[in-house]
Amino acid sequence: PLTARVNNHDHLEIGGCDVTTLVEQFGSPLYILDEQTLRTACRQYQDSFKRYYKGESQVLYASKAWSCISVCAIAHDAGLGIDVVSGGELYTALSAGVNPDKIYFHGNNKSHQELTFAIESGCIIVVDNWYELRTLVDIAKQTATQRSIRIMLRLTPGIECHTHEYIRTGHLDSKFGFDPNQLDDLFTFVSQQSVINCLGLHAHIGSQIFERQPHQDLAAVMVQWLNKAAGYGLSIKELNVGGGLGIKYTESDDPPSIEEWVKPICEVIQQACAANNLPLPKLLSEPGRSLIGTACVTAYSIGSSKVIPEIRTYVAVDGGMSDNPRPITYQSVYRAVVANRMSAPITESVTIAGKHCESGDILIKDARVPKIESGDILVVIATGAYNYSMASNYNRLPRPAAVIVANGEANLILRRETYQDLIRQDCLPQRLKS
Numbered sequence: 195p196l197t198a199r200v201n202n203h204d205h206l207e208i209g210g211c212d213v214t215t216l217v218e219q220f221g222s223p224l225y226i227l228d229e230q231t232l233r234t235a236c237r238q239y240q241d242s243f244k245r246y247y248k249g250e251s252q253v254l255y256a257s258k259a260w261s262c263i264s265v266c267a268i269a270h271d272a273g274l275g276i277d278v279v280s281g282g283e284l285y286t287a288l289s290a291g292v293n294p295d296k297i298y299f300h301g302n303n304k305s306h307q308e309l310t311f312a313i314e315s316g317c318i319i320v321v322d323n324w325y326e327l328r329t330l331v332d333i334a335k336q337t338a339t340q341r342s343i344r345i346m347l348r349l350t351p352g353i354e355c356h357t358h359e360y361i362r363t364g365h366l367d368s369k370f371g372f373d374p375n376q377l378d379d380l381f382t383f384v385s386q387q388s389v390i391n392c393l394g395l396h397a398h399i400g401s402q403i404f405e406r407q408p409h410q411d412l413a414a415v416m417v418q419w420l421n422k423a424a425g426y427g428l429s430i431k432e433l434n435v436g437g438g439l440g441i442k443y444t445e446s447d448d449p450p451s452i453e454e455w456v457k458p459i460c461e462v463i464q465q466a467c468a469a470n471n472l473p474l475p476k477l478l479s480e481p482g483r484s485l486i487g488t489a490c491v492t493a494y495s496i497g498s499s500k501v502i503p504e505i506r507t508y509v510a511v512d513g514g515m516s517d518n519p520r521p522i523t524y525q526s527v528y529r530a531v532v533a534n535r536m537s538a539p540i541t542e543s544v545t546i547a548g549k550h551c552e553s554g555d556i557l558i559k560d561a562r563v564p565k566i567e568s569g570d571i572l573v574v575i576a577t578g579a580y581n582y583s584m585a586s587n588y589n590r591l592p593r594p595a596a597v598i599v600a601n602g603e604a605n606l607i608l609r610r611e612t613y614q615d616l617i618r619q620d621c622l623p624q625r626l627k628s
């Protein structure tokens with residue numbers, strides 16, 4: 195959890211920085227990233243794999259959760275590799291100085307240009323489908339690279355888990371990955387290509403998952419695939435079990451710890467490999483949310499409010515669905531505190547609204563808070579994952595700034611967008627100019 199405390203002004207302090215001072219200095223809305231929380235989560239993943247897995251392991255940060263140079267640089271510095279899903283995320287990771295040997299490029303429809311960029315960068319490509327596999331072989335033959343292209347194959351394991359249907363990916367009816375019923379054809383094809391070097395197999399079953407059984411089932415299924423690959427002379431040495439561990443957004447959320455999640459996966463793989471006489475593969479996993487989700491909060495300033503007697507009180511913040519699209523997209527539930535009056539008694543139930551021209555732009559329905567006034571600083575908790583990365587300029591709101599806090603020091607990691615930034619890509623055709 196956050197390195198947070200209440201200071202003697204009764205203000206929320208994160209990473210040794212007073213949140214109200216941060217807002218005075220950097221403005222609002224403001225993403226506040228606690229470096230220590232992020233680093234602790236990175237370490238917990240790595241330590242857990244080292245402790246419970248007898249083979250080699252590598253944790254990757256799924257940068258779709260929050261892709262920016264500073265976050266990639268911290269993950270890399272902590273020893274993690276990076277999972278990217280687009281040319282843009284690849285470019286960001288490379289710009290952060292991440293070693294391409296530790297970058298894995300995902301995606302179900304990578305463009306020709308993205309594939310070429312990936313090959314040139316030297317990263318590992320996680321091939322999703324036949325079209326991509328054939329395209330890659332064609333590009334490789336044309337570019338006459340000295341090295342064969344390193345790939346992983348993504349498969350759909352057919353494993354169900356309980357999470358929002360938009361973020362479920364493991365069931366057979368998914369747009370991602372090869373159909374495991376085609377393994378024979380796939381392994382035959384791959385074993386005949388000298389321009390590609392298949393390092394391993396990948397699967398990801400979904401996100402914000404609290405159950406541990408689905409990943410254990412996945413681990414067992416993946417060892418069966420590995421066993422099958424051996425029959426084709428493919429020396430596949432890596433298994434990537436994806437990400438997906440959920441985090442605590444509300445009081446009632448009770449996810450397993452990182453260690454509790456990692457341990458049974460390692461055990462299942464070790465047992466299944468021993469039973470099949472297989473050497474232990476290098477084990478990879480690529481969490482996003484559980485690395486960065488709880489490491490960040492968003493601070494907003496309270497503006498207007500509207501009391502509808504006996505029905506509801508709306509209290510509006512200076513951001514909303516553009517900086518946190520998760521409530522409107524997935525009906526996600528968040529918690530909030532009033533950062534400038536931390537010990538005030540919680541007496542109210544209000545609905546925290548955004549400022550967008552849309553009735554559904556509600557951040558928290560029926561939030562339990564103290565009495566709120568205009569000018570208060572409201573802090574929404576656990577906004578590190580899929581907030582900035584899914585942020586938009588809807589209604590032409592500039593994207594907020596982000597700061598990283600550690601040991602009482604705050605540094606900007608993302609500059610607040612300006613109105614000039616908003617019109618930077620706008621073009622006015624000559625004939626429209628007066």
Ligand code: LLP
Nearest residue numbers: 256398401402437438439480481482483580
């Ligand atoms: N690996 C792959 C191939 C993925 O597709 C994902 C997430 C991850 C790893 C990381 O999963 P995590 O550890 O973060 O659960 N925007 C949605 C979440 C979409 C997840 C997409 N894939 C949300 O805000 O809940």
